[in-house]
Amino acid sequence: MKRHVRALVIGGGVVGCSVLYHLTKLGWRDVALVERKELTAGSSWHAAGAFHALNSDPAMSRLQAYTVALYPELEKISGQDIGLHYPGGLNVAATRERWDLLRADVARHQTMGLNTHLVGPSEIRDLCPIMETRGVLGAIYDPMEGHLDPSGATHAFAKAARLNGAEIYRHTRVLALKTTGRGSWEVSTDQGVIEAEHVVNAAGLWAREVGRMAGVDLPLLPMEHHYLITEDLKELTNAPRELPVVVDLDGEMYMRQERRGVLLGVYETPATPWAVAGTPWDYGDNELLPPDLERLTAALEKGFTRFPLLHSTGIRKIVNGPFTFTPDGNPLVGPVPGVPNYWAACGVMAGFCQGGGVGLALATWMIHGEPEGDAFALDVARFGDYATGAYVLEKAREFYSRRFRIAYPNEYWPAGRPSRTSALHSRLVARNAVHGVSYGLEYPLYFAPPGAPAEELPTLRRSSAFGPVGTECRTARSHGGILDASSFSRFEFTGPAAESYLNRLLAGKLPEVGRVRLTPMLAPSGRLMGDLTTMRLSAERFLIFGSGYLQAWHMRWFREHLPASGASVRNLSIDWGGIAIFGPRSRELLARVTGEDVSAAAFPFMTARCMDVGLAPALVARMSVTGELGYEIHGPQVYMAAIYDRLASAAVDLRIIDVGMYALLSLRIEKGFGIWTREFSRDYTPVESGLARFVAYDKPDFVGRDAALRDREAPPARRLVLLEVDAHDAEANYLEPVWSGDERVGFVTSAAYGHTCGKSLAMGYVSNHAAAGQRPLHVTIVGERRACRILGEPPIDPTGSRMRV
Numbered sequence: 007m008k009r010h011v012r013a014l015v016i017g018g019g020v021v022g023c024s025v026l027y028h029l030t031k032l033g034w035r036d037v038a039l040v041e042r043k044e045l046t047a048g049s050s051w052h053a054a055g056a057f058h059a060l061n062s063d064p065a066m067s068r069l070q071a072y073t074v075a076l077y078p079e080l081e082k083i084s085g086q087d088i089g090l091h092y093p094g095g096l097n098v099a100a101t102r103e104r105w106d107l108l109r110a111d112v113a114r115h116q117t118m119g120l121n122t123h124l125v126g127p128s129e130i131r132d133l134c135p136i137m138e139t140r141g142v143l144g145a146i147y148d149p150m151e152g153h154l155d156p157s158g159a160t161h162a163f164a165k166a167a168r169l170n171g172a173e174i175y176r177h178t179r180v181l182a183l184k185t186t187g188r189g190s191w192e193v194s195t196d197q198g199v200i201e202a203e204h205v206v207n208a209a210g211l212w213a214r215e216v217g218r219m220a221g222v223d224l225p226l227l228p229m230e231h232h233y234l235i236t237e238d239l240k241e242l243t244n245a246p247r248e249l250p251v252v253v254d255l256d257g258e259m260y261m262r263q264e265r266r267g268v269l270l271g272v273y274e275t276p277a278t279p280w281a282v283a284g285t286p287w288d289y290g291d292n293e294l295l296p297p298d299l300e301r302l303t304a305a306l307e308k309g310f311t312r313f314p315l316l317h318s319t320g321i322r323k324i325v326n327g328p329f330t331f332t333p334d335g336n337p338l339v340g341p342v343p344g345v346p347n348y349w350a351a352c353g354v355m356a357g358f359c360q361g362g363g364v365g366l367a368l369a370t371w372m373i374h375g376e377p378e379g380d381a382f383a384l385d386v387a388r389f390g391d392y393a394t395g396a397y398v399l400e401k402a403r404e405f406y407s408r409r410f411r412i413a414y415p416n417e418y419w420p421a422g423r424p425s426r427t428s429a430l431h432s433r434l435v436a437r438n439a440v441h442g443v444s445y446g447l448e449y450p451l452y453f454a455p456p457g458a459p460a461e462e463l464p465t466l467r468r469s470s471a472f473g474p475v476g477t478e479c480r481t482a483r484s485h486g487g488i489l490d491a492s493s494f495s496r497f498e499f500t501g502p503a504a505e506s507y508l509n510r511l512l513a514g515k516l517p518e519v520g521r522v523r524l525t526p527m528l529a530p531s532g533r534l535m536g537d538l539t540t541m542r543l544s545a546e547r548f549l550i551f552g553s554g555y556l557q558a559w560h561m562r563w564f565r566e567h568l569p570a571s572g573a574s575v576r577n578l579s580i581d582w583g584g585i586a587i588f589g590p591r592s593r594e595l596l597a598r599v600t601g602e603d604v605s606a607a608a609f610p611f612m613t614a615r616c617m618d619v620g621l622a623p624a625l626v627a628r629m630s631v632t633g634e635l636g637y638e639i640h641g642p643q644v645y646m647a648a649i650y651d652r653l654a655s656a657a658v659d660l661r662i663i664d665v666g667m668y669a670l671l672s673l674r675i676e677k678g679f680g681i682w683t684r685e686f687s688r689d690y691t692p693v694e695s696g697l698a699r700f701v702a703y704d705k706p707d708f709v710g711r712d713a714a715l716r717d718r719e720a721p722p723a724r725r726l727v728l729l730e731v732d733a734h735d736a737e738a739n740y741l742e743p744v745w746s747g748d749e750r751v752g753f754v755t756s757a758a759y760g761h762t763c764g765k766s767l768a769m770g771y772v773s774n775h776a777a778a779g780q781r782p783l784h785v786t787i788v789g790e791r792r793a794c795r796i797l798g799e800p801p802i803d804p805t806g807s808r809m810r811v
């Protein structure tokens with residue numbers, strides 16, 4: 007056994023072996039893997055082995071498509087038979103709502119590069135003659151779905167890695183991890199000590215335990231899962247083709263052919279967590295859990311109704327095995343915040359759909375310093391300390407039971423709520439606010455009319471929020487609005503080196519003292535890392551504001567670049583809150599609650615100052631994403647309720663009202679302002695996203711400068727545009743494609759009805775030639791094409807005069 011390696015992967019399941027292979031594929035040779043028993047001894051050996059690329063998140067879908075396409079190559083490289091079958095797959099809908107979701111999804115798949123199409127009941131019967139199609143409206147057909155031998159696939163990754171020089175030590179259990187003080191890890195195993203420059207936690211069912219060895223609690227939990235395999239069906243004995251993999255979206259179950267029988271798996275409700283307090287070290291080595299068919303009765307009945315032949319077919323084998331779930335079902339990948347050179351590749355719920363892509367993403371990150379494209383959906387830094395054991399238990403249970411549900415874009419699942427609430431929360435609930443949740447924090451979406459239920463039903467079409475949001479938007483533009491803005495992130499940078507540090511970290515110019523600037527932040531690849539708002543309060547003190555759910559992600563980045571001395575960063579996001587006021591009467595409102603001069607001359611646009619608001623000390627910035635005259639009031643949460651109370655009572659006769667985030671999103675799109683995740687993300691560059699105007703290309707040095715200059719030289723193939731859509735009863739949705747004739751020329755990033763301009767609006771990336779061309783454009787909304795046109799300027803206040811008054 008080597009005593010020193012560049013990277014040591016802990017865990018020889020499909021994920022660990024894939025990470026090992028990809029590290030060698032991208033050029034690292036001095037790498038090893040330790041496995042406490044035999045390869046596959048965790049959850050990998052008893053998987054059902056089904057794979058597909060379908061996922062509602064584009065990054066996850068990219069990762070899965072890579073995994074699925076890799077298998078034939080992997081078989082060739084390793085010489086290992088992995089029992090590959092590509093019979094295709096059907097995702098079946100038996101209700102009108104689900105059929106709508108599938109129609110919308112198939113359009114989004116085109117944007118994601120997936121080759122799926124819709125099929126009707128008769129085609130379904132041809133593809134899967136044993137299925138009862140009564141009540142079925144249709145299905146998505148995906149030709150790339152299939153299944154494999156899980157053990158073969160895991161060994162194929164291991165063999166391919168060994169061929170590239172990696173070493174694998176079986177029957178070697180990691181007992182403890184210790185930092186060496188040289189940036190590396192001392193890994194104690196039951197076979198001796200190994201020093202590793204990098205450690206990868208791919209310990210699957212034991213990832214929590216291997217996390218705790220480095221002092222981190224990883225948000226994942228094993229859950230029990232059953233599938234059964236039937237005796238041979240005579241209907242399949244001489245069948246001309248293999249049955250497709252079938253997922254019944256209404257039945258919460260999946261089915262595929264296994265030799266001449268079928269394999270049926272169910273995601274029953276309630277879900278059964280396993281080993282909540284910790285995974286026993288003596289579990290494994292081809293061990294299964296005792297089956298509990300009683301628990302599955304309801305789910306199995308649905309399965310037998312969909313496949314009636316199964317009523318009269320014997321069961322050959324029942325498998326009940328555990329595998330890990332995270333609160334949102336996506337893996338935990340990347341550098342673990344605050345633990346240098348400790349990497350996560352765990353929480354992988356669908357190792358045979360995702361393992362290849364997880365391996366590639368992590369190896370790219372470790373070797374090149376950043377993953378390719380936007381990997382936030384799988385980044386271990388998307389969770390914060392709100393993801394406690396109790397939270398993970400509730401969310402993982404919920405995710406398991408809704409495994410095959412497609413979430414509506416306006417849907418916020420109920421488990422694990424409320425967890426974090428702002429100081430205004432109970433006041434806003436009393437005013438009939440409907441809340442959403444982000445990073446564990448409740449935030450108001452809109453205010454339901456008095457007497458109406460404070461609840462928005464999930465839908466792809468305009469919801470019951472449409473009317474109230476319209477009132478909020480119109481009132482905000484005519485008088486004003488007050489918004490709980492606690493869901494922003496807030497960071498404080500201080501010290502003599504804070505200026506030079508931020509100058510290098512941010513791609514934009516830093517503001518003068520007392521001023522505010524929008525400042526993009528870039529990765530070395532020149533892709534966006536943030537669209538931040540920077541305020542300078544003194545020569546050595548800056549406050550930076552961003553999206554609340556990115557706070558651990560941004561903190562990791564800030565800390566990675568922090569100099570050894572002279573500058574420090576503090577995350578104020580939990581301790582501080584914020585209230586935004588905006589609209590033509592917002593100045594008068596602010597004047598009523600402060601003794602300070604807030605006239606246009608004394609408090610100009612894009613400036614910030616510390617002042618009393620009501621009784622409280624606060625930091626007030628004159629800016630608003632609504633495009634109106636507006637102010638953001640920030641300060642410690644303990645003051646926010648008192649500030650709100652003063653504002654709310656002073657607002658009554660000014661006819662300024664409470665508004666929620668839906669109104670803000672509508673008001674900002676009327677101004678053509680983009681937001682993070684949608685218009686801005688690691689997938690885009692400053693030029694194509696329109697943020698180049700905030701990049702200070704003349705600064706001598708900043709992270710991503712070389713790539714940003716190259717981006718500026720080479721005109722991008724696409725650009726961000728604002729579209730007016732001839733919508734009917736639904737706005738466009740994220741990733742719905744934009745067409746010029748039959749050519750797909752772009753996609754939607756976000757959309758909202760513009761209540762004050764009376765237009766359905768969307769933002770999206772469109773190819774330059776389509777944007778410049780004369781041909782009419784269309785966007786697909788819930789499966790139907792709607793005409794749309796690019797707006798040369800935003801429909802509201804194109805000169806920006808209203809926010810500058």
Ligand SMILES: Cc1cc2nc3c(=O)[nH]c(=O)nc-3n(C[C@H](O)[C@H](O)[C@H](O)COP(=O)(O)OP(=O)(O)OC[C@H]3O[C@@H](n4cnc5c(N)ncnc54)[C@H](O)[C@@H]3O)c2cc1C
Pocket residue numbers: 016017018019020021022040041042043044045046047048049050051052053054055056057178179180181208209210211212213216231232233290325326327328329330351352353354355356357358359360
């Ligand atoms: C019944 C069932 C059906 C499934 N069906 C499918 C399916 O059809 N398709 C699909 O994609 N996924 C499926 N899955 C999920 C799939 O099995 C998992 O996603 C996958 O196995 C996870 O792989 P892993 O490498 O992350 O973890 P694991 O397979 O658990 O591997 C972790 C490894 O780490 C080792 N290890 C842990 N701690 C240490 C230590 N301290 N030192 C050394 N080694 C250590 C363990 O021994 C283990 O071998 C199914 C799961 C179950 C239970």
